[in-house]
Amino acid sequence: MSVDSPENVSGLRCVECDLEQPFRFPAYRCDCGGNLEVTYDLDRVRQHFVRPDIGELARRGHFVYGSLLPLAVPGEQHFSLLVGASQLVQRPDLAKSCGVGELHLKDDTRLPSASFKDRASSVLLAMAAERNIRQVCTASTGNAGCSMACLCADAGLEAYVFVPASAPAAKIAQLTFYGARVVRVEGTYDDAFDLCWELSNRVGWLNRSTGWNPFTREGKKTVSFEIAQQLEWQAPDVVFVPVGDGNIIAGAYKGFKELAAIGVIDRVPAMVAVQSTGSNAIALALDRVAAGTPVRESVLPVSATTMADSISVDLPRDGVAAVRAVVESGGEAVQVSDDEIRSAIVELAGKAGIFAEPAGATAYAGIRRWVAAHPEAADLRAVCLVTGNGLKDVGAAAGLLRPALEVPPDVEVAARLLGI
Numbered sequence: 001m002s003v004d005s006p007e008n009v010s011g012l013r014c015v016e017c018d019l020e021q022p023f024r025f026p027a028y029r030c031d032c033g034g035n036l037e038v039t040y041d042l043d044r045v046r047q048h049f050v051r052p053d054i055g056e057l058a059r060r061g062h063f064v065y066g067s068l069l070p071l072a073v074p075g076e077q078h079f080s081l082l083v084g085a086s087q088l089v090q091r092p093d094l095a096k097s098c099g100v101g102e103l104h105l106k107d108d109t110r111l112p113s114a115s116f117k118d119r120a121s122s123v124l125l126a127m128a129a130e131r132n133i134r135q136v137c138t139a140s141t142g143n144a145g146c147s148m149a150c151l152c153a154d155a156g157l158e159a160y161v162f163v164p165a166s167a168p169a170a171k172i173a174q175l176t177f178y179g180a181r182v183v184r185v186e187g188t189y190d191d192a193f194d195l196c197w198e199l200s201n202r203v204g205w206l207n208r209s210t211g212w213n214p215f216t217r218e219g220k221k222t223v224s225f226e227i228a229q230q231l232e233w234q235a236p237d238v239v240f241v242p243v244g245d246g247n248i249i250a251g252a253y254k255g256f257k258e259l260a261a262i263g264v265i266d267r268v269p270a271m272v273a274v275q276s277t278g279s280n281a282i283a284l285a286l287d288r289v290a291a292g293t294p295v296r297e298s299v300l301p302v303s304a305t306t307m308a309d310s311i312s313v314d315l316p317r318d319g320v321a322a323v324r325a326v327v328e329s330g331g332e333a334v335q336v337s338d339d340e341i342r343s344a345i346v347e348l349a350g351k352a353g354i355f356a357e358p359a360g361a362t363a364y365a366g367i368r369r370w371v372a373a374h375p376e377a378a379d380l381r382a383v384c385l386v387t388g389n390g391l392k393d394v395g396a397a398a399g400l401l402r403p404a405l406e407v408p409p410d411v412e413v414a415a416r417l418l419g420i
């Protein structure tokens with residue numbers, strides 16, 4: 001397989017005007033301004049796709065699905081760290097309390113840099129490494145940059161990361177220790193995005209920024225391959241996804257769609273986009289589509305304010321692909337308040353042992369609201385993506401629960417105060 005044109009890939013297609021174009025790298029947006037997506041020669045993939053066994057997935061991570069990735073050779077040789085292969089945790093107790101038939105939590109809080117974003121960064125950096133590209137940049141609310149910086153440290157690449165002023169301290173610390181050149185922009189994520197774009201054009205860095213780079217979706221879709229495999233090659237009925245830029249939901253949908261297209265699963269699950277009421281551009285876009293606005297024109301900026309910093313986005317950079325994913329899969333959007341997100345953090349940590357950052361708990365927060373409008377939920381199998389680790393934003397979790405008991409180093413006093 002040649003690096004310039006991997007044999008399994010048929011080209012690139014614009015998600016807005018549908019124009020098919022030859023594969024190239026790097027690739028950013030279509031001339032019409034729409035984002036691009038990678039297309040595959042699905043007849044060829046159908047012949048070559050081998051269902052890996054679970055042991056192989058555990059050993060090699062998500063590069064095991066090489067026949068649906070745009071790589072000349074599987075990418076794991078570029079990294080010592082294992083990417084993907086996260087646990088799918090079934091919780092009958094939480095399924096019952098939420099009101100769904102089955103609930104599986106896809107725990108991406110324990111990937112190398114402690115977020116889902118490692119999936120995307122690893123595929124893009126493997127493509128870069130195949131071409132000897134050494135300098136990469138990204139705009140990031142924090143996690144995309146941390147994942148890129150982490151894997152750049154592993155593979156010996158140089159990372160430039162542009163974060164908004166609101167990025168939590170732990171994410172800045174991670175970035176710094178991974179050795180990235182961190183640029184903290186006095187402004188929003190959207191300001192950081194635009195600045196990173198202009199500078200990368202000027203100096204020629206490879207730009208990983210979400211949405212405008214079509215290859216991040218390719219990494220993100222592996223979550224769906226893993227979910228299908230962990231459910232013994234069956235699609236769940238519904239998947240809950242936290243949404244900011246919309247790239248995760250667009251990628252996860254693409255993954256299920258490709259598996260269905262090659263006959264590995266028999267249908268695509270309904271994709272439910274969960275947003276904060278304070279950052280709800282995709283939910284509003286879906287309302288506009290329902291009222292007759294074409295998908296291409298449906299995504300407009302909001303003025304985002306939510307404690308879930310990772311999904312605090314004015315203009316979703318993969319918005320059209322996200323809206324399409326929801327509409328085509330028969331899903332919908334659900335909006336949750338910051339208080340519901342806080343409760344979800346407490347419940348996931350206290351009842352499942354999964355400590356999530358606010359955005360990471362947002363999909364879980366959406367389940368109950370969705371169930372209230374879906375009487376059939378009790379018969380359905382649901383998967384919920386948990387996308388980022390709570391240690392990245394302890395400030396958000398501080399104050400949610402009773403504080404630690406302060407005691408002197410004295411057995412009698414400690415026992416009395418503990419009431420034991």
Ligand SMILES: Cc1ncc(COP(=O)(O)O)c(C=O)c1O
Pocket residue numbers: 115116117141142143144210242243244245246247248249310311357359360387388389
């Ligand atoms: C932990 C976490 N969850 C969810 C998201 C949302 O992903 P997207 O912006 O692709 O919608 C992000 C994005 O930064 C994230 O870091």
Ligand SMILES: [Zn+2]
Pocket residue numbers: 014015016017018019030031032033034
């Ligand atoms: Zn186009």
